[in-house]
Amino acid sequence: MNEKMAQKAVVVDGQEIVLNGEKNILEVAKKANIEIPTFCYHSDLSVYGACRMCLVEVEGRGLMPACSTPPEPGMVIKTTTSRVLQARRMMVEFYLANHERDCTVCERNLNCRLQAIAASLGIDEVRFGERKEKLPKDTSTFSLVRDPNRCILCGDCVRACKEIENIGVYDFTHRGSQTKVEPAFGKKLSEVECVYCGQCSIRCPTGALVVKSEVDNAWRAVLDSDLMVVAQIAPAVRVAIGEAFGLPPGEITTGKIVAALKKIGFDRVYDTAFSADLTVVEEAEEFFRRLQKGERLPQFTSCCPSWVIYAERNYPFYLENLSSARSPQQMFGSVIKNFICQVENVPREKLVSVSIMPCTAKKFEARRPEFIHDGIPDVDIVLTAQETIRMIKTANIDFRELEPLPFDVPLGAGSGAGVIFGVTGGVTEAVLRYAYERLTGQELQEVEFKGVRGMESVKEAEINFGERRVKVAIVHGLAMLQRLVQDMRRGERYYDFVEVMNCPGGCIGGGGMPLEYPDYQEVLRRRAEGLYNADRLSVVRKAQDNPSIKFLYEKWLQEANSEVAEHHLHTHYYSRRRISDEVIRIQEAKSAQKVDIAVCVGTSCYLKGSYDLLQELLELTKEYGVEDRVSVGATFCLEHCTEGPNIRINEEVFSGVSKDKLRQIFEEVVLSKLVAEAH
């Protein structure tokens, strides 16, 4: 090495490494093929630097955290000294002291970073006390289980939910030995604003946040010879399940997954990319109609259940804009329970529909009441990639050696367009492939819309459809979405079509996928590439060219957006309250003859000035001298956010209440109620 280069080099464990823009010592060490253990470092989150696992010794400076120390030329770094080892052991013992240690019965057994690091350090005793208090598990959602007894307070979930989703479900609470990481007021996940995406859970280094398993139900179904079990496989999982069996991320294992499921006992295996094609047709036709009429634009995609529930809670003004097309999972569920059961001649209740998904929120979606008919859900069981891997392992299948099998007939595989649904930008590209031909009447020559690909958090594109220029935006991660919506509401940005995915990278970054790796961004990039490769290898690359789609329309649906299609493949959305009902009592009437008034101070109404209404209302009760007969409260959501500000008088909701209107309502409704009561 010459002098000049040496100036830009560091020494890691005796090996000289030339610096090339590495952000921290972790990255430099990787170049020397050394993987320094970490708990709180995630390449896509802010640096927290508190777990102290990554300590290394820097000559002349002592122990330094590798994750938050930038390399400086000339640094001499040692990653394995006796001080380093001692410090790491201490830290791990310290974590273990507060951590429930019954690894063999933990969901994360052999898939846990804490366990792996303890094993690699050869920890064989914990010198500190054991935790005494046992806290209850939170099993309140369909998606996740939170076991605070296994939490090591690394804060990864706190940052994931804050930085990726900007929801901030968790935070550090209390302090000292009482410190916890938990939702507000120690509530359950079902009682806070969680969208069930699992971004926290794939980053949790322990079994404190895990996917809620439906594996037992799945086994029960496949082992029951009375039932016909039909699976659908989502696009994203085909490029990730192999990772658990030593295959590189992005390797396409579709055929092996089909084969494994058949061995396990699934009777039929279908492709969710097929119903993604169906979604394309239905959603593009819907878009087409809206464009022509110039209404309900921009159209937002609706295949991501976390985004849908977020919109329902926060953007009541956009619910009309969400595509009414069901997600591919739910479309397939409907096809299975309404069409396949006829083809197979099996009664609905004997047909079990299982979906293999990258996503924890899909578990929630499958339980939405809109998708359950006469007590029978369209999708009975949702298995994440993690749970599917578990089943394959339980069945002792040598996954790598499996002979690939094709999907079953009559529905077969999806088109390449359906396959790329699994990556951010994919839905848009798939819709564009359809819409272009539909709108111009010309055959699309270049099917790849490169402009909508890539991992940037917001992508924009303008596409010429003959006369009309269509503006699209693609966003992943709700934090970015929130910023985009802000700009749109302020009129600073305009689009015709917006694709929203909750998870970074789209479904390939789903919360039910194999756990996050230190090199997560690289893993996502390769999974994305895997899906684009699968598309390239497809014979059929446009939804409209998929013969099975044509078959299904001929045999069942008639045409896109037909009445049958509307009934079976579309849905509707509701505004939902953000926070479980709590009324702030402001004025309490003790008289039995009273009227209850609640003013909504939820975000939407609050911004529209509901606080002034509250003041005015109190004034009015004073003015009429009925303070002791009118209860006034502030509440968080009356679920009519579009028409806010809202107030509720006894059980009746009044919307769009201005100050003047309030006086009128007060005089006409409240006072007359009081008069009536008094008589």
Place this chain on the structure above:
Amino acid sequence: METKKESLVLSRQFEKVNAILEKYSYKVDNLITILQEIQAEYRYLPEEILTYVATALQISPAQVYGVATFYAQFSLKPKGEHIIRVCDGTACHVKGSSQVLKAVRENLGLREGENTTSDLLFTVETVACIGACALAPALMVDEEVYGQMDEEKVQQLIDRLLGEGEKADAV
């Protein structure tokens, strides 16, 4: 009569909350001060008010809760009208402050985990040192110091305080 007083208090409190938020320009940086002033109003931090503050400051309720539970000065449970602080400084500890604490709690009928009486009259706390070591074991009722406490004295004190409370109620 009571109704009216109470609702006036509640509405004044809520107005205050909004005034406080306004005074600190709805800025997250001022969260601690905001919570302090709200607590001065309510004597504790009610859950729904914290949620309201989070909404107004556009941060997550978890973040507000995190701050509210981090600082010992904040209380998320209602506090009584009178605060009984049992000193647990070294001197008092040695002279049996834990017996004193036990006696106070028993006489007030507090159950395990409870620090405030259900009628919201008394809250019992322990404090590090009230500077009355000469009088150990000592306690304070609001601002007044009572020294050389034993079980019997505690009982007399509490009886008297409860009696006063009843008298006040009868008025």
